[in-house]
Amino acid sequence: MNLTLNKSVFTDITLYTEKIKREMHASGSALVIMKDNRIVHEWYSGTHHFEKGARKIDIASQFNVYSTRVTYIGLAIAIALYEGYLKLDHKISNYLFEYDKEILGETTIRHLLTRCTGLKMKNNNKVERVFNAGTDIEGKKPDLLAKILFNVTGRTVNEVLTERVFHPLNWTHTEWVTEGKKTLVCDIHAPKSYPTFRLGSNIGNERNLYVNARELAMWGNLHLNKGLCDGKQILPKEIFDFVTTIQSPETLPKHLPKFGFFWWVKNNEVSCDYNELSSHLPEGSYQILGASGCSCTVIPQLNTVAVRMYNSLCENFDYIKDMERYGKLLISCLKNL
Template sequence: MDLTMNNKIFQDITSYTEQVKQEMHASASALIIMKDNKIVHEWYSGTHHFEKGARKIDNSSRFNVYSTRVTYVGLAIALAVYEGFLGLDDRLSDHLNEYDREILGDTTIRHLLTRCTGLKFENKNVNRVFDVATNIEGKRPDILAKILYKATGKTVNEVLSNRVFKPLNWKNTGWVTEGDHHLVCDINSSESYPTLRIGSNIGDERNLYVSARELALWGNLHLYSGMFEDSEILPKEIFDLATSVQSPNTLPSQLPKFGFLWWIKDSEVSVDYNELGSDLPDGSYQILGASGCSCTVIPEFNAVADRMYNSLNASENLGFDYVSDIQMFGNLVISSVDKMKFYIK
């Protein structure tokens, strides 16, 4: 695809990505679209922070993906389920003996993965805030990581490094324990000092830094059910688990549906509760992080799109609407990919 044709096809989504960068007061952004197992559009803008001498964004720049990381925890759990270390319907009380068993009750790993436990964990205490599988709640990947370690003796990072990252030779994905010139800083506003979130390499904290290319390849690995360049990295069944609806039937139909922490497009879900754009077909799945980083997978179009930002708290500081934004992004992905058939014969 020549540059002129590429610009025509992806002009709208590229312009929108840059517009959002400005609205969020992010210093950096990146956009990658994959179609039919190859990158068809790649774009970078800005610098690692706003200070003098900041490095320009390029294909080795690594962004903190924040909640996008939960899909990495989800895949590690899916692998443990496939290999028999865990069961989706195992009770949490069978794996978390430090919490009150009566309060945990019949709550299962499935409920934890699909965000409907009704539980609130605080240190070694747990309280019930709503009946299990009747509403949705925030994500608790740290609890899932704890369960994984108890069941397998391995951390999320160990599982994914040995089974995914190293076999694929991914050098720009990992939980960061120290600073590096490839890391993109977080920005709380255009006036604040840039920061980096450093933590352990266990895989249960919000310090997963990924390049735009490798986040796109992460989505593509799911789209192709574990296949990479004619080699099976992990069995297909693991990805079928992770990316199909696992939410229990008792959950009200208008509420969001989840796989292994992926948001999954379902026509029954109310637009008031949906992060996925209205034009995305059913079966599409997506994840969004607090910094604006996201990954969208569209099996019907054989496409993956990810975009990166480095702005935190834009909703509180600037009134930025994350949900409307990610819905618009998904719709622009569809319109962009749809244009390809008119330009490429």
Template sequence: MKDRIAASAAAVCVMKDNEIIHEWYSGNHHFHNGARKVDEFSQFNVYSTRVTYVGLAAAIAIYDGVIKSLDEPISNYLKNYDLNILGITTIRHLVTRTTGLQFQGNEVVVRKFAEGTSFEGKKPEVLAEIIKKATGKTVAEIITERVFKPLGFTQTEWRTEGKETLVCDINDPNSYPVLRLESNEGSDRNLYVTARELALWGNLHLNKGAFKGEQILPKELFENVTSIMTPNTLPVHLPRLGYFWWIQDKNVTNSEIGPDLPEGTYQILGASGCSCTVIPKHKAVVVRMTNSLWTFGGKNGFDYIADIQKFGNLVEQVLNEY
């Protein structure tokens, strides 16, 4: 698949029963001469996979009582927008991608559909703004303090400048490789992670906040993050989400999760092909990394969703055999 999507780099990391049981690394950080070989220290830009970090920061703020609840109206924080248009839209609608809103700049918002009635693109930057107003801290500050430091993470970073271990994005196999370097506040598309640390991120969720016998964050918090939080008003065939995690639900016909994966599986996928799949039934986490944007969104005849579903089905097959 790495070759099919014109990626220069790929990795797989599988955890089961809290241990890494398989790792695989292939390729180089880009296609040009002098490119660094991919290894366990290679940090991939995980793109939309980053939204689970924003979601956990929101869950922490809610658990701490700084944000009142998942059903608190976003109008309590976004005073610069038309409050009539924001209406009764809540933080629940934000984390489950059902707001019906389109934000245009810092002051203009347009309603596209009634909240909780259809599915939309992600808005992590809006949630991050709410978190910052509620807590006085950025997403990155909250997650670094409450997760990265206790777990000893050093290779999960919102990068503002380049370094040797960053894997480049491939927009086209014949063009120059690029790095996406943006704000270090925690909601932009510049989160670089190794395959191992993304697997450990998924495993922290699998263990409901426990790490090496110590409860790093409350169990209840993770139970909420990885359970269906989508409002009941959403048509049953549309995706069910926790705090941005896609949750396996057999009633859903429009999902990125492979249909063979069991109920309770949750997953997140990024534009470059990076994904983290957590399967409680198997006590397993499976991470895959690639660095290509060449086929994203159906470009160059590639079915992005069919690919991740096929990968998920393969994961289920392999874990059953294991």
């Protein structure tokens, strides 16, 4: 299904989206590009899985966005920071009493949000230190932030965002899913594998956030406009000033990527050894990418948000090479608008 206002301009990036769908062994894909607060290109292709009778991908199709979900947790934390429940440079040992305080040491909320705690969490509330906080990059630990949020506010990530974002904006296709339904797109683990769903609680700390392409694009656009939507300030501007600008500590080596509140933020002053952001994106762009291939790219200089959705968890795919090429095509088509 193809809905677009400028079909010829977006031919190359649409064809590329389809090419990557095949290479990833995804059964479905979606592409939504917003510029100046309106959708200028929208494309849906494939099916919810490869089995007979599978539903076609359409506007209502909800993909599991995997790590893209961490930006939702980041915004919930930003709201708590703005409202005075937390401080960015407070030690996490002030909020996580079940872990060894000495090992947690000087690790702060900032370190958690920018992926540089140096901690390895183990079973039974055990923790060990792998490197000094703020000196290297690691995997994300959004579950710890969700736990901290509940400890200080008594509210879950889902409760905070539903009240402050989802309901005010009338979003009905963004949810931590607890049971299956026809709009959910299945995960594809291998070309011949049986399709699966990842379900969980609706707390907001697990990898079961399903979003349709339009609402993920609107999520990026909410950040782009710093909380302003249709003339109404949904959340204070200052919250987004924190979330979408570099918050990594100064101790982090210059060759490593920098983050806002989990968003990868483009800093053209430094060349990173590893970066999910295309070199073709302008300064100040920010992006998040999930394991299934779902991504949200925000380009403030061009007043643009681009969302790509896939449902593949197949291994041995070069995401960095793909995002580099995708970014180049995205900028190229935007310049031709």
